[in-house]
Every structure is written in structure tokens, then in C-alpha cells.
Amino acid sequence: MPRSPIVKILKSESSPGVVHVSGWVRTKRDSKAFSFIEINDGSCLANLQIVADSTLEGYEEAVIPLTTGASVEVTGKVVESQGKGQRWEMQAESVRMLGSADEDFPLQKKGHSMEFLRSIAHLRPRSNLFGAVFRVRSRMAFAVHQFFQDRGFVNVHTPVITASDCEGAGEMFRVVTMEGEEVRLGDDEFFGKPSYLTVSGQLEGETFASALSSIYTFGPTFRAENSHTSRHASEFWMIEPEMAFCDLAGDMDMAEAMIKYLVTDALEHCAEDLAFFDKFVDKGLIQRLEFVRDRSFERVTYTDAVKLLEQSGENFEFPVSYGQNLQSEHERYLTETHFKCPTTVYDYPIEIKPFYMRRNDDGKTAAAMDLLVPGIGEIVGGSQREERLDVLRKNLKEHQLSEEDYYWYVDLRRYGSVPHAGFGLGFERLLMFVTGVANIRDVIPFPRTPGSAEF
Ligand code: 4AD
Ligand code: MG
Numbered sequence: 001m002p003r004s005p006i007v008k009i010l011k012s013e014s015s016p017g018v019v020h021v022s023g024w025v026r027t028k029r030d031s032k033a034f035s036f037i038e039i040n041d042g043s044c045l046a047n048l049q050i051v052a053d054s055t056l057e058g059y060e061e062a063v064i065p066l067t068t069g070a071s072v073e074v075t076g077k078v079v080e081s082q083g084k085g086q087r088w089e090m091q092a093e094s095v096r097m098l099g100s101a102d103e104d105f106p107l108q109k110k111g112h113s114m115e116f117l118r119s120i121a122h123l124r125p126r127s128n129l130f131g132a133v134f135r136v137r138s139r140m141a142f143a144v145h146q147f148f149q150d151r152g153f154v155n156v157h158t159p160v161i162t163a164s165d166c167e168g169a170g171e172m173f174r175v176v177t178m179e180g181e182e183v184r185l186g187d188d189e190f191f192g193k194p195s196y197l198t199v200s201g202q203l204e205g206e207t208f209a210s211a212l213s214s215i216y217t218f219g220p221t222f223r224a225e226n227s228h229t230s231r232h233a234s235e236f237w238m239i240e241p242e243m244a245f246c247d248l249a250g251d252m253d254m255a256e257a258m259i260k261y262l263v264t265d266a267l268e269h270c271a272e273d274l275a276f277f278d279k280f281v282d283k284g285l286i287q288r289l290e291f292v293r294d295r296s297f298e299r300v301t302y303t304d305a306v307k308l309l310e311q312s313g314e315n316f317e318f319p320v321s322y323g324q325n326l327q328s329e330h331e332r333y334l335t336e337t338h339f340k341c342p343t344t345v346y347d348y349p350i351e352i353k354p355f356y357m358r359r360n361d362d363g364k365t366a367a368a369m370d371l372l373v374p375g376i377g378e379i380v381g382g383s384q385r386e387e388r389l390d391v392l393r394k395n396l397k398e399h400q401l402s403e404e405d406y407y408w409y410v411d412l413r414r415y416g417s418v419p420h421a422g423f424g425l426g427f428e429r430l431l432m433f434v435t436g437v438a439n440i441r442d443v444i445p446f447p448r449t450p451g452s453a454e455f
Helices: 006-010 114-118 128-150 202-212 248-269 271-280 285-294 302-310 328-338 389-398 407-411 427-435
Strands: 018-030 034-040 048-053 071-080 088-099 177-179 182-184 195-197 214-222 235-244 298-301 343-349 365-373 377-384 420-426
Touching: 006 018, 006 048, 006 088, 018 088, 034 071, 128 214, 128 248, 128 271, 128 427, 202 214, 202 235, 202 407, 202 420, 235 248, 235 427, 248 271, 248 285, 248 343, 248 365, 248 377, 248 420, 248 427, 271 285, 271 427, 298 302, 302 328, 302 343, 328 343, 328 365, 328 377, 365 420, 377 427, 389 407, 420 427
Parallel strands: 048 088, 298 343
Antiparallel strands: 018 034, 018 071, 034 048, 071 088, 177 182, 214 235, 235 420, 343 365, 365 377, 377 420
16 A cells, blocks of 8 residues: 555545654554554655554564664554544554664653754654744745746756856865865866856856746855855855846836745645744744735835935944945845835945946946845845946956856857846745744755865
């Protein structure tokens, strides 16, 4: 008999009869005549309660030694539960232990700290919290594809290894080969020139948008920034749509629509897991997500945002002034205190933005935008791209980048250049927003941060 996922059984309208389940023991209580075994297979938050009669064949060998963490296979009849809190339970007909669990199985008790759970990243998916986080992660990845596929976007797999620094921030990991203990560099280099792990698929994405009109990438990106914050990881996943025949306004519309779509999808398809987060991780989460789903977002220019911050009377750790990057505390003031909703800041000074962004007619600002959300700050960063050959050449020069290195990018402006725009959504930042989990390390299966690449 094939295995029935527990989620399917618990959602049944009528009893599915005799079925076969497998999973890991969460708890077990023995009484004289019965054992109650709660098993979980990760298909949903809830456990299936198994009632094993002590007269069951093999009871002594299979049921008595079961402890928390052991794996088990059960065949039995699904019946209406006598107990509270669940509709269905299973009357065991046969129980087989697949793997016992040593006494020191660390997830015996509730109430472990997040720091401790990070130190057992190989076991933490078996906890309620992390099971929920990674089910939501999976659903959101699916919803990202659905959002773009439904709108006719083509998914492009841009390279992980690249020779260009898209963001120009120099925060790249170098890719090298070894000969014994020696790193091979210079003429000996594998790719014939310095290569790195990508910080963004955007530049390659632009080449495909210049052929297929609307594309998106969705893959891992890497940044060697030494930031020890709850919002930065060295390896994270980014979704980067790129749209030909699109300007900054269209770009902002698309980013807002995507955030709303993903939040709506989570509310609909991850209701049980979100209710768990609302109760144990971030009270008020669901109400906040419903608000984001239902309300329109705010937009403000960088210039006006700086004015608002200067007039706020807040005592910021980092002072605000025109021409400086907004710090996380400034972003949070705008979304949490001032606008009290997701807010897109646009038209940033050119000095603080990369070479590829389109220069506005004022000569001072770039057609850039960041979408900020309460609790996190920047979740999306994007822009309209410079499509004018002469202006792009000037930008490259001003950023001290050689046109030779970017000849293929420049070519796009020589052969049928079109206005185009795009953005990057940090997938983990989205997950933090949707789950209320406060640290990026806890929405990544095996997080990589400065000083830490365990597992
Ligand atoms: O703002 P960023 O640096 O923009 C780009 O990389 C553009 N090339 C995107 C584009 O226009 N196609 O990064 C985009 C998003 C940020 O808004 C943030 O959500 C996330 O990526 N991000 C990080 N997430 C986790 N850890 C980090 N170290 C991150 N750096 C950026
Ligand atoms: Mg950014």
C-alpha cells in the first residue's frame, strides 16, 4: 500500500479507511491498554494520533521501544477522533519501528532557543517552527514562478560564475582552482581571467529581456559583505524580473503587484503555518499580512523621504542627509512610523547608485526604486536601465569601469535598444516578512554568513 501523507488524511472529508503512514514520533504516552503515538511526517504542522492497542501483534518490540525522534511505519484505520483538537485519528493494525532514536535526541523538549536550533541545522526541520518555515519557503518559490508565468515572463537561468560585478560594490567571492595547496591565478586561471560568484543575474537578464521582452531569474546570489545583521546573508536567493518596453513607473507597479500576490498566496495556501507563526513567533502577523494584501502602498521620492526624516524629530543613530544611503533605521521609520505601510522610495541621487541605472532629466537623480516594508526595510531594489548608448558610456567612465569589459552589455544599446526596467526581490527577506521570523538565518536551510558555513 502506498504511503498516505498525513496532510491528506487530516484534510479528508470522510474516513479514507485503512491507510499506510510513515513518520517520526513526536510524543508517546503508554497506558495499560493502549499507547497513544503522535507522529509527524512534515507534510503539515499537525500530527496524526495513532492509537495502538496493547494486544496488537508485536506491540512489545515495535511500540514499547518507540521514543521521540524514532521513525515508524503504521498501517491502520482512520476513525473519528474521540479526543479534542483533531478530527481524525488512526487505529493501528500494525506498527513497525524503522529507526530508533538515541536518548540524547535534542528535540525532545519545546522551548529551545533559535541560536541552539541553528547549531543543529541538520535536525531543526523536524521542529514545528522550521517545518512550517520550509513549507512556506517551498510554496513561495512556487508562487513566484506562478506569478511570472501567468504574466508571460520567461524564466532564464543566468550563470552562477561570472566575470562582472553587477552592483560595482566589490563584494564578490573569487572562484579559483587549486594545484595542491597553491591557488592558480593570473595566466593560469581556469577561465583565463578573474571570475567570481555572481552578486546578481541582472546584466545577463537584460540581454534576454532584449530578446524575449519579459524575463525573470530565480537563483542563488552571493555577497562577501561583512555585515553581521539579521537581514544579510552571504548566500541568498534573488528573483530578478527584467522587462523590455517598461519604465520606472511600470517597474514599481510590478514590484507592488508581486508582493501583494505572494502575500495573498501565503494567506490562502499556508494558513495553518501562518496561524502557528502568528501565535508563537509574531503576534498580529496575519492581520498585518491582510492589511498588505488589501491596502494600496505608498510612494515617495528620495528627496521628499529625506525631508520627512529630517523633520521627523527622531534621534537616529546615523544622521540623515541628502546624498547618503538610507539606513535601515530610516527605512523603518518611513514604513513603520510615518506611512505605516509598505513604501516605495524612488529617484535616488546618482552618486549612490550603480552604473546601469537610467539618469533622470534633472541630471542629479537616477530612476531607481527600493520597496520598503515594515519590520525589515528594503525588500526590493530596482531601476529603469540606461538605454542610451552615449549616457551609458559616460556612466561607465564615471564609475571607472572599462567599456571593453562590458562590451556585450553596451552592444545591447547599439542594436535595437529599448527602454527597460527590472528589480531584485530578496527571497529570504520576503520569507521573513511573510513568516514574521526575525533573523534571515532562520529562513535558510543552511545559512552562510561571515564565519559560518557549517553543514
Ligand atoms: O538592491 P540589490 O543589491 O539589487 C540588485 O542586486 C539589482 N541587480 C537587482 C535588479 O535590479 N535586478 O539587491 C536586491 C535585493 C535587496 O532588495 C534585498 O532584498 C536582497 O536583494 N539582498 C539581500 N538579501 C539577503 N542578504 C543580502 N546580503 C542581500 N543583499 C541584497
Ligand atoms: Mg539595494
